[in-house]
Amino acid sequence: MSVVLETRGLTKAFGGLVAVDNVSFQLQESELLALIGPNGAGKSTCFNMLMGQLPPTSGEVFLMGEKITGLKPRQIWRKGVGRTFQITATYSSMTVVENVQMALLSHNGRIFRFRSQAHRLYRKEALALLDMVGMADQADRHCAVLAYGDLKRLELATALAHEPTLLLMDEPTAGMAPKERIALMQLTADIVRDQGVSVLFTEHDMDVVFAHSHRIMVLNRGALIAEGSAAEIRANPMVQEVYLGGGTVFGAEEHADA
Amino acid sequence: MEFFVAQILTGLANASSLFLVACGLSLIFGVTRIVNFAHGSLYMLGAYIGLTLMETLPGHVGFWGSILLAGIAVGLIGVVIEMLVLRPVYRAPELFQLVATFGVILVIQDLALMIWGPEDQLGPRAPGLRGVFRIMGEPIPKYDIVLLIITPIIALALWYMMARTRLGVLVRAATQDREMVGALGVNQAWLFTGVFALGSALAGLGGALQLPKGGADLLMDFTILTPVFVVVVIGGMGSLPGAYLAAIIISVLNVFGVTYIPQSTLVLMFLVMIVVLMIRPYGLFGREEVAGEHGQVGEPEEPIKPASRQTRLIVAAGLVLLALLPLIGSNFALVLSTDILIFCLFAASLHFLLGLGGMVSFGHAAYYGGGAYVAALLVTWTNTPMELAFLLAPFGAGLAAIIIGWVCLRLTGVYFAMLTLAFAQLLWSLVWQWQDVTGGDDGLVNIWPSDWLNNNTAFFYFALLFSVGGILVLRHVAHSPFGYALRAARDSQRQAEATGIDTQRVKLLAFTFAGFMGGLAGALFVFSKGSVFPNELEIVRSFDALIVVFLGGVKTLAGGVVGAAFFKGVEDILTRFEYWRLVMGLLIIFVVVVAPEGIVGSLRRAARRIGLGKEQPS
Known part of the structure; x- marks a missing residue:
């Protein structure tokens, strides 16, 4: 090993x-x-x-x-290297799936793109990650209304985004x-x-x-x-x-x- | 040598009221976290009230009693302002309160005009202190010497109050952690009122104390505001010794500046501030800003979505109607609409920075006025054709934004805001004092568009195209990956950095982009008016945009544009009346109190309550 x-x-x-x-x-x-x-x-x-x-x-x-x-x-x-925080750090103005999409956008080097619409990009991949942590059914909820345990799971999905x-x-x-x-x-x-x-x-x-x-x-x-x-x-x-x-x-x- | 000493003494005497006003502002900010724009107005009220009292009260006792009473009176006015205007909005989103204080400025301006009239008033000489002392052969006014002695005494008294009394302990505790103070059973409402009253009284005292040197006029509210902000920032927000030291530095520097380099006195102050903040980002005696650590105030911002088909259709229909305006509307309506369109673009550019980026800029006029001046200077000095000048202006503004943003983004929160203000004022003073090139106060005139655009209808379409186009671009970028990254950096810098986003670079680019768009608005402006004056770079212009963005709704995409259209329209109607500021000020305060989420945010909430619009799935 x-x-x-x-x-x-x-x-x-x-x-x-x-x-x-x-x-x-x-x-x-x-x-x-x-x-x-x-x-x-x-x-x-x-x-x-x-x-x-x-x-x-x-x-x-x-x-x-x-x-x-x-x-x-x-x-x-x-x-x-992915990480999760002791006190959760998520983007509270976005939906759950957009939080994960953000990490995928960053991983794929698309942060400084202006033409496309962000919410359409890597949605499928983000949903798959959410599915892995059992959050797929909450994908389009506003992140700010999530329960704390769900935020932790979301953070885990985000941390796994770049494999x-x-x-x-x-x-x-x-x-x-x-x-x-x-x-x-x-x-x-x-x-x-x-x-x-x-x-x-x-x-x-x-x-x-x-x-x-x-x-x-x-x-x-x-x-x-x-x-x-x-x-x-x-x-x-x-x-x-x-x-x-x-x-x-x-x-x-x-x-x-x- | 003698002259040198005399200069320093004059500077120290001038520092007196500057210090009083600054430490009032600093105290209020420290405890309530409110950036009180109206502080200059309280200073002005102190001067006027002091003057009126001095005219009625006789002799030594009358003079000094008037100063004291003026301070007390302004303190009481502060209580009224705090209780009527600020208390209802403490729970509103961060910095929203400053909009309310801006409304107070307007109200006080018109009330002062009503009561004391438009003429500048000369202050009376202090009884028994008319002459001069000779110090090393140089004449120093006796009153200056008295000020020199009084100021440290007041400073010491304040220091004693802060360090040794119960109120002082509470104030210091609240400055560090007001939640904790509340948890310990202190009635925060009265603590806030008390501190606001004290801060106001100090401003009033400062205004009355400078009467024999300066008198009273209706412009002194804004004249003092800038140096006071500079002093507070250099000294460190919330620090009394810092305010004292900074007031002395600025005043002494100013006296020497007037003597040796009179053409750059204004610039000097801001250069000092920028240098200090580069070396000590939180001022000489300030501590790192911890505001916002206790979570966001107010409702969290909702996710954004591209406009629905229905909304797009409504907007398209509105634009078609607007495009038909030249056929039906009067010439006046055309000019007014052009103004509004340009202002909407300006506000939208600030909203991008403020709403999406969470970067509160107090100096966005730098790019608006900057763009206007770039175009005007090109036309005036190099005979650049209008079209080229128009295209280059946004790039000039963007370039300024890169440089200013690069420096300012080392700081956050209120210090960031103050530094952007300083840069805007720096540009303003450059333009004001560099007369040979910029025309100074006389501005640059005869900046007309090319012939094909040189009538109101053609220019209206031109402005419509670029304003609406610019706003749509801003909106589109908000939905792009970059716009999302900007919001990510605002929502959680920690997470953004931990997932590979260079948040500083994202913010700098956003700052530059907002500056570019502000510059575009400025370029439209200069060719619509045919001239440009330094007031397009002024603090008031920055505040205009700030106010409409807040009133429209920071947390909604359409907030900036809606706020701008509404208030520019109202302003154009109101300015035909004599006391329009009063009405405008009251209107602003009214909106702040009844619609703390801004016009768009509150409308959306109301629509949901009656069942319109989509409910958040929850």
Whole structure:
């Protein structure tokens, strides 16, 4: 299996505070990799560096062996990385299908076209993507009236528009109802299986993490403290300490998952 | 050296009222997020009221008492304005309130004209301060010295109020996060009223305090508005020390400018502002703009659709009727329609920028007037044939828009708006002061179209073709991939960037395109009138377009055009009456209050309520 994403010694310091400290990991092809950790562990900072929102203080990021450190988000996207946001970002003045069409227009280099009518272009492809996330029946609804869970699914469809090799999902189920969470991650897992996309995601919901991820990394105070399968992570005393010390009801999650 | 010191002292004294007015504006913006265009009018009221009081109250006590009372009176007027005009529209879309304040400007202008008459009034000398002091041999008016002392005292008092009192804490807290202040149980309505009153009182105080130096006239509302905006922006919106420092910088600079380079005093102020904003994008003491972080105010914008067959037919029928106008209408109707058509194109070009791009430009006249001047200058100085000059004008305006847009787009929100205003004013002052080339105040005349167009009917068709054509092009682009990308960049820059869209490039191109279309309107204008004067570049012209776009409805595609047609028509009828500004101002305020979604938006809502038009599937 080939390595899709790799970081080497990724570090970010805000003044004296080292938010992400020398993080190195690899993400394999078709892998669903979870990055977990208590609040303030540096997950989002780490993510923002992967996606180009933040320049790292030191360290490097490689995508399919190519260095992408310091590129802008839109350049990284062009290299085949899709992302979803912790707080959804959609175009609220457009319809659902137009949101996806927008990404397709961008992928096909049609942003600076003036003659054609945008709502006719790539509609079929956009509908197919919506169908994949179960949103086809809502295609022509106004995006601003969607329920939050639907917005998340729309974002996923948008992120898949350019057939990415890598999908970065920052807390994909934050703010969703428990049932929706399971459904969304099942959907993601299916997509990983069917399309060979690799996924790196951060998550607070341990049900989601333990049910679907192939491998789990634990970040605490900016440093990776553990890495392994669900069972290994659960049995890891350091992880237990971090989580129980942080006051998270680890026991309850364990039961729910078992 | 002596002269130098004297200059600085004069500058510092001039800074006095500028500072007062500016910190009033800054306070109001900080807390209520309202860009109060009417602030200059409050300053003017302060001057007039102070003057009237000074004529009745005698002596030292009378003079200083009048200034104080003028401040209080204007503060009370501020309360009335806030409660009657602004309170009903706080929930309206962002920046919509500034339209209401523009209505207030018009109302106050005519009320002042009614009460105090059209003549400029000389301010009385301050009793006991008639002469001059000699400082290092240079004569400095005694009143200047008093101002020099008073201003820092007022500034300190304000600072004390902001830093040490409960009201100050509330104001500072509301400036940072007014939702939080509301959640903590503070009655926001009264906080807003209180701050608006305080800001107004400071403007009134500033107006009264400058009386012995400047007097009162009906133009002082707009005269002060520009430097005040500049001061507030240079100092940083919401910062008192910033306003103080910036007022001093601008005033001192102005005094030196008058002495050494009198032909460029106006330009100087804007150059300073542009330089400051390039280095410190949020002013000297300002913080990054966070307005809009709490989500969009008002209803979300609806998806756009190409016009239905039915709508197309109606529009086509309307155009055919319009084309028949020369057969049935009078010469006057023809000229009026030409004016309206041109103005519609101008407004549509701004609407493209404002509605689709979410870029609020306070200086769109730069491209309208710019286009007009490009054509006029070409004709005057190079004898360019009309047709060629007409074609080149939009490109000239577009070129200006690329440069200005490139600089302005580093900023967002109100700072962006202010910087566009600064550039428009920069162009205006260039044209005003570069007399040899632009004719200055006298404008450029004899810019007539070629013979084949040189009658009202022919030019009407010419204007019809290019205005309607331009509007249709703008509309078509709105539906094109580029128009969608522009809306995407407005709706969620984060998502747009994360899906490969270079939002800065999209915005710059949109800015340029809007400038180009504005320039086209300007070129039509100059050949329809045969002349052009600096007022086509003025702040008032920019506001005209801004107002009609807001009143027509920012969130609807047709808003700009409908608003422009309606208000230009009304204006042409009203201007025949003496106090038309009063009526116009009241009409604007009325529309703002009853139709906060603009004319088109509110009509659409009304139509839906009675069952016409399509309901959103939901």
